[in-house]
Amino acid sequence: MAKLVHPKGQLKKYYIFSPFLRIFHWIMVWCIAGLFITGLLIMDPISGGPGHEPTFADWRLSVDLIRNIHFLLGFIFTASFTLRIYGWIINRGDRLLPKFWTTKYMEETVEVALHYSLLKYSHKPYLRNPLARGSYLALYVMVLVEIVTGFAMYYMPNSTGVPASIFGWSIGMYGEMIFHWVHHYFAWFIMFFAMGHVYMVFRADLMEREGEAASMFSGTKTLAHIPSDIDDLKDKKGHVAED
Template identity: 40%
Template sequence: MYVYKTLSAGGRFCHWLIAGCMVILFCTGLYIGNPAFIGTQGTEPTMAVANLFSMETIRYIHFAAAFVFCGALLFRLFLVFSYPGDRLFPNFRSTGYWQGLVEVMAYYAFLRRHHKTYIRNPLAATAYLGIYFLMFVEAVTGLAMYAMIKPNSWLAGLFGPVNNWLGNEYMTHIVHHVIAWVFFLFLLGHVYMVFYNDIVERSGELSSIVSGRKNFSEQPADAKPGLRVEAKSG
């Protein structure tokens, strides 16, 4: 059996921190787009609930989670350069990548019974790279809208021009909103694939995000120096 490291402790921490922030941001973002409690009249219990779920409170939670998200994203970028297991991204210049991508896609389309063993298969690696790019765009568009609140701040000088590049603040909002729904759909597919790989392929995908290791019966095609922990027989 071959045991390989996947994500570092920092990478696993960032995974859960980013995932938690995305859930909070998505829920609060839906509320901000369509608030349920914005009235100023009603009974005392009703007003207590209204104050608890006021736009001000929800916006504060959204902004706080957004800055934590940005910090975690920057730390995750740092880890890409510091640990090989945190940079299992696709190599577009490799013929093996394209062959593996077609093979894995055919497997998940039930056109093949097997595919090569990977620490992170080409389809997953490509999806993660795309998601990280969208996270960057989401952060930039979010900061561009936040900068409009404080037009004289350094954030406005740095991210304010994004609104002009996209046409206006409304278009920035639309891009931000659409990407949020892409994240929601990705999350559904991601959870399904994690359980599928853990149950059907028995790759330890679910436990690896906690332990940082995966067990394989054969050498992975994308094995890299420094990731292998040990080799056991049986």
């Protein structure tokens, strides 16, 4: 299928991502990195070995300190994720979710997957390609699992108050160790997603030159061709936000 070109071959900028998505995307990136590192240190603390005298460095890397940093990052991450959801509500470009029920979505997902696997030279232009849409939805599910299991462990069954009543009861039902392992493995799943995400973003920037990486700073993407998913960005009056 031939790509539809803008009149006179002009490049066109589309405003997609709101400040809510962009700002809290970067806060969440740093929080995920910090949470993963501190989480690994909590699972396997640094030790000087038997007979080792505590030093100032030991105090700085104490498990209690690392746990407190982990908890603080967890609260910041949860707040950022919540505000990002608010951006999802107010801006159409923030909620380009997958349309699993359509044949078009399935076909285009396969096309994009073949392209990123180096088995197809190119794919249709998109504001947000279908493979990315599906992977981001999967990320949101994993993030929710991390938030629920993290707060469940933070507010143990013997805690009191509203948060404990919301999260703590689940540990009593399933057992604390189950939550530890679920929390741990889903953290690794998120890191694997992050590695794939970085690869796809920079590959798209180098090969398609549509400002994929820059869009998370400017909120816009620059396309020479009319995107296949342009209708998803139109409002009720059929207008598209352009920069």
